[in-house]
Amino acid sequence: xxxxxxxxxxxxxxxxxxxxxxxxxxxxxxxxxxxxxxxxxxxxxxxxxxxxxxxxxxxxxxxxxxxxxxxxxxxxxxxxxxxxxxxxxxxxxxxxxxxxxxxxxxxxxxxxxxxxxxxxxxxxxxxxxxxxxxxxxxxxxxxxxxxxxxxxxxxxxxxxxxxxxxxxxxxxxxxxxxxxxxxxxxxxxxxxxxxxxxxxxxxxxxxxxxxxxxxxxxxxxxxxxxxxxxxxxxxxxxxxxxxxxxxxxxxxxxxxxxxxxxxxxxxxxxxxxxxxxxxxxxxxxxxxxxxxxxxxxxxxxxxxxxxxxxxxxxx
Numbered sequence: 001x002x003x004x005x006x007x008x009x010x011x012x013x014x015x016x017x018x019x020x021x022x023x024x025x026x027x028x029x030x031x032x033x034x035x036x037x038x039x040x041x042x043x044x045x046x047x048x049x050x051x052x053x054x055x056x057x058x059x060x061x062x063x064x065x066x067x068x069x070x071x072x073x074x075x076x077x078x079x080x081x082x083x084x085x086x087x088x089x090x091x092x093x094x095x096x097x098x099x100x101x102x103x104x105x106x107x108x109x110x111x112x113x114x115x116x117x118x119x120x121x122x123x124x125x126x127x128x129x130x131x132x133x134x135x136x137x138x139x140x141x142x143x144x145x146x147x148x149x150x151x152x153x154x155x156x157x158x159x160x161x162x163x164x165x166x167x168x169x170x171x172x173x174x175x176x177x178x179x180x181x182x183x184x185x186x187x188x189x190x191x192x193x194x195x196x197x198x199x200x201x202x203x204x205x206x207x208x209x210x211x212x213x214x215x216x217x218x219x220x221x222x223x224x225x226x227x228x229x230x231x232x233x234x235x236x237x238x239x240x241x242x243x244x245x246x247x248x249x250x251x252x253x254x255x256x257x258x259x260x261x262x263x264x265x266x267x268x269x270x271x272x273x274x275x276x277x278x279x280x281x282x283x284x285x286x287x288x289x290x291x292x293x294x295x296x297x298x299x300x301x302x303x304x305x306x307x308x309x310x311x312x313x314x315x
Contacts, residue, residue: 044096048086056083057314064135068095070219074299099228108244111143128153149253156257166246177238191230209291256282257309261290
């Protein structure tokens with residue numbers, strides 16, 4: 001793509017989101033943006049239907065790797081129309097949440113941060129939450145539900161980085177990544193190659209099943225240009241020791257829906273089937289023509305599956 005055209009698109013997108021470099025990001029990139037500080041980490045989240053006195057239920061949406069609240073743009077309206085209060089979060093290090101190489105990026109620590117965020121939203125409200133997560137956020141959503149089943153109404157996972165037990169940290173890889181010479185190489189590759197516009201567009205093609213348009217790519221790519229994002233990506237490998245052991249058998253305590261794209265080559269359907277075998281009470285639904293991003297590429301089917309499940313469990 002012509003560099004001048006790309007620059008103009010970047011400026012246009014940043015302007016639309018209120019994120020011209022040097023501006024006050026705490027003013028919020030969206031009209032419904034909010035920020036909360038937890039453990040010195042500024043976490044960005046968005047809310048819909050938060051003024052409803054008696055919502056049908058409360059839904060938390062958690063994005064995947066290199067995503068943000070932008071990922072759910074085709075799904076908010078269906079949940080709003082169904083009468084749910086909706087919260088979408090930017091995980092620490094992504095979207096418009098703050099970056100820090102000191103953040104423990106394990107699923108159990110993400111769960112701890114998310115429950116602290118929920119406490120800041122709920123105040124004295126102790127009603128339960130419907131947790132929804134995609135890809136990496138699917139593993140985070142699983143951890144959120146397992147760490148506080150008493151506050152979990154239901155769990156929905158889409159093409160998730162799920163676990164049977166959350167002991168998936170390879171300490172040999174962690175040790176290697178933390179060696180200064182390797183970390184420097186990884187940071188350089190991530191910043192200048194992996195997170196480049198053209199490469200990221202190719203990455204999205206693999207998850208969509210087709211080449212997305214430039215405006216869609218920009219929706220992902222613009223937040224990834226915030227300083228510190230490359231460090232966050234490398235930190236996923238360097239600093240992700242679990243702080244709490246979790247076992248998926250605990251998912252028997254509440255309703256769980258697992259949705260998978262049959263053509264997903266990023267995280268294959270066999271992982272969903274493995275979780276279903278371990279926890280038979282799980283509902284597993286497969287979208288035949290979808291790849292990894294069904295909530296974006298097949299929103300009508302995904303929204304129907306999600307709202308039917310939520311309505312059934314939030315009478």
